[in-house]
Amino acid sequence: MELWYTEKHSEHAGFTLKVSKTLFSGESEFQKLEIVETPEYGRMMLLDDLVMVTERDEFIYHEMIVHPALFTHPDPKRVLVIGGGDGGSIREIMKHPGVEQAVLCEIDGLVIDKSIELLPSMACDINGSNPRVHVRVSDGLVYLREHQNAFDVILVDSTDPVGPAEGLFAKDFYRLVFGALKEDGLMVAQTESPFYHGEIQKHMYRNLRAVFPMVEMYQAFIPTYPSGLWSFAFASKRYHPIRDFHREKAQKRGFSTRYYNEDLHLGAFMLPTFVKENIAE
Amino acid sequence: MELWYTEKHSEHAGFTLKVSKTLFSGESEFQKLEIVETPEYGRMMLLDDLVMVTERDEFIYHEMIVHPALFTHPDPKRVLVIGGGDGGSIREIMKHPGVEQAVLCEIDGLVIDKSIELLPSMACDINGSNPRVHVRVSDGLVYLREHQNAFDVILVDSTDPVGPAEGLFAKDFYRLVFGALKEDGLMVAQTESPFYHGEIQKHMYRNLRAVFPMVEMYQAFIPTYPSGLWSFAFASKRYHPIRDFHREKAQKRGFSTRYYNEDLHLGAFMLPTFVKENIAE
Secondary structure, X not given: OOEEEEEEEEOOEEEEEEEOXXXXXXXXXXXXXXEEEEOOOEEEEEEOOEEEEEOOOHHHHHHHHHHHHHOOOOOOOEEEEEEOOOOHHHHHHOOOOOOOEEEEEEOOHHHHHHHHHHOHHHHOOOOOOOOOEEEEEOOHHHHHHHOOOOEEEEEEEOOOOOHHHHHHHOHHHHHHHHHHEEEEEEEEEEOOXXXXXXXXXXXXXXXXXXXXXXXXXXXXXXXXXXXXXXXXXXXXXXXXXXXXXXXXXXXXXXXXXXXXXXXXXXXXXXXXXXXXXXHOO | OOEEEEEEEEOOEEEEEEEOXXXXXXXXOOOEEEEEEEOOOEEEEEEOOEEEEEOOOHHHHHHHHHHHHHOOOOOOXXXXXXXXXXXXXXXXXXXXXXXXXXXXXXXOHHHXXXXXXXXXXXXXXXXXXXXXXXXXXXXXHHHHHHOOOXXXXXXXXXXXXXXXXXXXXXXXXXXXXXXXXXXXEEEEEEXXXXXXXXXXXXXXXXXXXXXXXXXXXXXXXXXXXXXOEEEEEEEEOOOXXXXXOOHHHHHOOOOOOOOOXXXXXXXXXXXXXXXXXXXXX
16 A cells, blocks of 8 residues: 655645655654654654654754854854754754753653654754753743743744644743843744745744844745745844854854855845745834 | 645655646647646646646746846847746746847747636736737747847746757757857756756756856745755856846836845855755866
8 A cells, every 4th residue: 555645735735745654653742743754755753744854854944943043143152942852953053063052942752752763863962972962851931931041042943833832933932032042142943934824924023023123034945844935033132144144154164064055044034025025024 | 526636746755736627628749738726826737747837836937037137137138938838937028128029939839829818917928919029839949040149038948858848958959049149148947956856957057067158056946846946047158147137227126026136136046055066067
């Protein structure tokens, strides 16, 4: 029997992938978790039936949620990831030797455990082997309340604004992030697809602008996410992602990247007209 | 009965869309042509079962195949489109008041006729109403041979490199384009998806570089094309798409665009690392 998974990106459009094997299927107290093998994209993790990551294209999402922030802040030493239980963001953060401590705060311990077991190329730094990484299984909101003025950079590597991540898109949440950042701190959050989620984006950027003095959107192509065009919010207390970008540091980075580079850093902030207009102040 | 169309982007992955109505289905001497109604993307044209254009996202492809070229050439007066029988590229060219004549050279008259009838928002300038537009139903190779040293800009708005467009990706074809351009002319061609068609791209860029002194790739996001990440080749005799870009002219364009703008023009040439490396010389 040939099995195909189809994710509906809207009521009338979707993405379909052949699935060769189910490696894990279970339910935590928060959500349904599945990890399957696909011939086209390698192993794929789904939460509540939606694609979270695949081995083949995860490098794009993870490089792009991490490096623009870490090459803009002049000296990021303490970095917090909220969500991101697969470990891919932590892996990219660890490529920056100046980072002394990275904390992963993921609400669902099952996601972490199964990523360590079945997605080792992503979870390589959250399996206890890296002394610079601290893993906390906790609600992000609770963790932020207990760690005010503590981080240089916070990355919100969340699922979509339904289910357990719903609270991570509200104004109160952004206020908590603001408070947990040091006085020159900055945050990056994934903010869905401009093509399918325009209304949600309008709302998110309005909320972010009510809290942060500087908010910019940037984009990346992620083939397994709805429409292929994905967006991130860069929200900052002091540093601007273009004007304060450490281009030479990015150019001379001592590690390889497959998507991010110092030119693309700039290009990612140059948005299509319909995207800019939708989130204009 | 609910009908869904699925385009396989590879053997094991695809894009699926609900189809509410078939408006036309027929066969020309070159290919199978279908125009259907979809609830998500409006009307959609398929050639040999592959998505060519949809009403909802065609603006991206057509703005991006036209405006980077026409805002780089300092004075484009004569423009040729090879393929592009839906008329969308011609519509965008007509937004440039300096263009005195645009020629559409499409091999398949049925594509033109059915676009005029069923896709009027794209075919608005190829229905005989615009005196600046000349429509020729002809093989592009034959037309180019007969029109050497004639055009400022040539746009290759072709289908994929299988079927009737196969000849439009070979070195001999690029030589004919080179000859049909004036001494400072330039061409743009669609060059498939970096994500799914890396091998084809390697080959195309090698062929282009054997003919043109200056070849650059740029990208656009097109949700209904494989992976969402699409690419174009900018091949030129003299003008460079960044150094010779008329930014102020683009900024003060007297027409609206929904994707293209003067910043995005630059950003489109800033490529992901894996894309750049794949076509590196």
